[in-house]
Amino acid sequence: MTGASKPQFARRRPRSLSDYFYDPKTRGVVLQILVALLLVYFISEIVSNTIRNLEEQGIASGFGFLDRTAGFDISQSLIPYANTMTYARAFLVGLLNTLLVAVLGIILATLIGFVIGVARLSKNWLIATLAGVYIETLRNIPPLLMLFAVYFGVLKNLPAPRKSLELPFSSFLNVRGLYVPAPQWEAGMSVVLAAIAAAILGIVFLNWRARRIRIQTGALKPVVLPSLLLLIGLPSAAFLATGMPVTFDVPELGRFNLKGGMVVLPEFIALVAGLTLYTAAFIAEIVRSGILSVPKGQSEAAAALGLKESHAMRLVIIPQALRVIIPPLTNQYLNLTKNSSLAVAIGYPDLVSVFAGTVLNQTNQAVEVILITMGVYLTISLLTSVLMNWFNARMALVER
Amino acid sequence: MRYWLAAGLALLAGFGPGTGPAAAQSSTLDAVKARGQLQCGVNTGLAGFSAPGEGGIWKGLDVDICRGVSAAIFKSADKVKYVPLTAKERFTALQSGEIDVLSRNTTWTMSRDTSAGLNFAGINYYDGQGFMVKKSLDVVSAKELSGASICVQTGTTTELNLADYFRSNKIEYNPVVFEKLPEVLAAYNSGRCDAFTTDVSQLYSIRLTLGNPKEHIVLPEIISKEPLGPAVRQGDPQWANIVRWVLFAMINAEELEITQGNVEEMKNSKNPEVRRLLGVEGEFGAGIGLDNDWAYQIIKLVGNYGESFDRNVGAGSALGIARGQNALWKNGGLQYAPPIR
Numbered sequence: 001m002t003g004a005s006k007p008q009f010a011r012r013r014p015r016s017l018s019d020y021f022y023d024p025k026t027r028g029v030v031l032q033i034l035v036a037l038l039l040v041y042f043i044s045e046i047v048s049n050t051i052r053n054l055e056e057q058g059i060a061s062g063f064g065f066l067d068r069t070a071g072f073d074i075s076q077s078l079i080p081y082a083n084t085m086t087y088a089r090a091f092l093v094g095l096l097n098t099l100l101v102a103v104l105g106i107i108l109a110t111l112i113g114f115v116i117g118v119a120r121l122s123k124n125w126l127i128a129t130l131a132g133v134y135i136e137t138l139r140n141i142p143p144l145l146m147l148f149a150v151y152f153g154v155l156k157n158l159p160a161p162r163k164s165l166e167l168p169f170s171s172f173l174n175v176r177g178l179y180v181p182a183p184q185w186e187a188g189m190s191v192v193l194a195a196i197a198a199a200i201l202g203i204v205f206l207n208w209r210a211r212r213i214r215i216q217t218g219a220l221k222p223v224v225l226p227s228l229l230l231l232i233g234l235p236s237a238a239f240l241a242t243g244m245p246v247t248f249d250v251p252e253l254g255r256f257n258l259k260g261g262m263v264v265l266p267e268f269i270a271l272v273a274g275l276t277l278y279t280a281a282f283i284a285e286i287v288r289s290g291i292l293s294v295p296k297g298q299s300e301a302a303a304a305l306g307l308k309e310s311h312a313m314r315l316v317i318i319p320q321a322l323r324v325i326i327p328p329l330t331n332q333y334l335n336l337t338k339n340s341s342l343a344v345a346i347g348y349p350d351l352v353s354v355f356a357g358t359v360l361n362q363t364n365q366a367v368e369v370i371l372i373t374m375g376v377y378l379t380i381s382l383l384t385s386v387l388m389n390w391f392n393a394r395m396a397l398v399e400r
Numbered sequence: 401m402r403y404w405l406a407a408g409l410a411l412l413a414g415f416g417p418g419t420g421p422a423a424a425q426s427s428t429l430d431a432v433k434a435r436g437q438l439q440c441g442v443n444t445g446l447a448g449f450s451a452p453g454e455g456g457i458w459k460g461l462d463v464d465i466c467r468g469v470s471a472a473i474f475k476s477a478d479k480v481k482y483v484p485l486t487a488k489e490r491f492t493a494l495q496s497g498e499i500d501v502l503s504r505n506t507t508w509t510m511s512r513d514t515s516a517g518l519n520f521a522g523i524n525y526y527d528g529q530g531f532m533v534k535k536s537l538d539v540v541s542a543k544e545l546s547g548a549s550i551c552v553q554t555g556t557t558t559e560l561n562l563a564d565y566f567r568s569n570k571i572e573y574n575p576v577v578f579e580k581l582p583e584v585l586a587a588y589n590s591g592r593c594d595a596f597t598t599d600v601s602q603l604y605s606i607r608l609t610l611g612n613p614k615e616h617i618v619l620p621e622i623i624s625k626e627p628l629g630p631a632v633r634q635g636d637p638q639w640a641n642i643v644r645w646v647l648f649a650m651i652n653a654e655e656l657e658i659t660q661g662n663v664e665e666m667k668n669s670k671n672p673e674v675r676r677l678l679g680v681e682g683e684f685g686a687g688i689g690l691d692n693d694w695a696y697q698i699i700k701l702v703g704n705y706g707e708s709f710d711r712n713v714g715a716g717s718a719l720g721i722a723r724g725q726n727a728l729w730k731n732g733g734l735q736y737a738p739p740i741r
Contacts, residue, residue: 364516
């Protein structure tokens, strides 16, 4: 100890345990750890309790059943499926059927919703009123009833297979569905596919160049017409050059059903139509509110700048309306996806019908099957949200 | 803050190991007695087997099992709470303890008996899967159904049998699977399907509810064995015994010609088998934790198996199903109960 190193601050009294007890920060940390531990304990207790109870009741558990033979048939499958394949394969078939309905439903509902939403704002009284009636009626009917109405309403009015309605291109419509010729690809088809890919690349390049020229010189280059020419011309040329490498398997009348061709099941049509019409009513309201949210001054300012009305809509109104539209639109997309599980009521083989229905019944492993099913819906919903959030961030007003 | 800490500690203590599932261990019989009511899982509506009749009173062959168990325990056939279940819900309801007995035209299969946590107590109806088609279709055999659309209800053994049958006969078909019976029937009626398949007994029952029963025929092929019977949870042998012996008592009563009408007189019978069944001799009730007159009560309040069959699905009912496989063994059928001795 040399006298020179004098302590700058008075030495603090050593902290006792009670100090820690009354220190809000320490207390906060300790409590949080306690709560976290409790939560972990709670969850592990639920899991171990379930497992123990399943064992005690002699119920099989584990995920080994996925490798066993399914043994049942599915009426619609996007991938090859036979009843000798595994439960895992049946799961995949159901999942793809669900995704097909969800994606198609989302696209159609968005299109119809935008048209109806804009129609509701129309200056034409008849159009606006019709759109209003559509929205108010469909929005207020439970989706399940809607599906029943579409399914059984449509089924009752379609003819029996032997009296099928003949449509153009050797297609038939009857109570079993819509039968269309199935294209059979032959050797040269890969060239045509390559041509389509090349056309898409070309269009991307055209757009990129037009944009660059516009930014650099201000000159507007035509984009739409050349793009269309490219998209139609290139594949058609390839198609003709390779000698039309496609034949059609045409449906023909068998004893009960039409044989051959592709069939679009009435359950599928009813499900997509029902969900689309129902969700479109909500989307229409969202679109209307979005457009109304843009102040009138914006369109007036656009007009004052000399923009055409269509340009004003595309460049000024819609981008601002989208900021209001996208978040609730995401909700509707999620709703549509989740509502697609109502398929089980009208006999469409979606994930819930195939997996949480037939597979659950045959394996009796309710806990595992329901967990997987919930996990799938959760994942689909979260992915949709992530995608829409990204889109929303891109559309958000950039403030400078 | 101290209260919070105390509450947390109390919660922790409450979660001590082994406290959770202890309640599930007690005997089902005690639970039923304490509740004063039997909870019985039945079909949501299948005429002849379990369906609510006039005044909401449940009737049917399956319902009579519930009534029999209630009679044996409570000396009253009406202390039953009926829980209507769909095919898909039924096992979960039994596993989770929502019901005590499942008596809902349920097929006894190995996987259900072993890995689903169920025990089957017996067979109260020998059934098989068949097809119903519209007469106008001019089909006389299931083998002619190539390319046909077939409506099925999910949650049953039906889907698998259907696939097996068509696979082994190398016939193509299109299944259309619904969750609930009304939708299956609506689809069948609208012509979406050529055929409707399920257990034959159900086909007969359902045919009665269709607009004109004569327009539909049940094809002769029986494509599966469907032994239907009551089931209980695994892990309570006493309870399984009660349900099993209620069914056996009803079958034995028919064999010994004891009916609802003559059960009082039969108590004075000299036949030792009758005396044992009615509890005049022996202590058989004690073996299943019930009073000695348990079987007497069943026969008096519900009747024997033959009477139950006759009034619900047999000649005395609208269904008019012949006894066939469900006749007693000595009459050429399969119904056979072990003796009470």
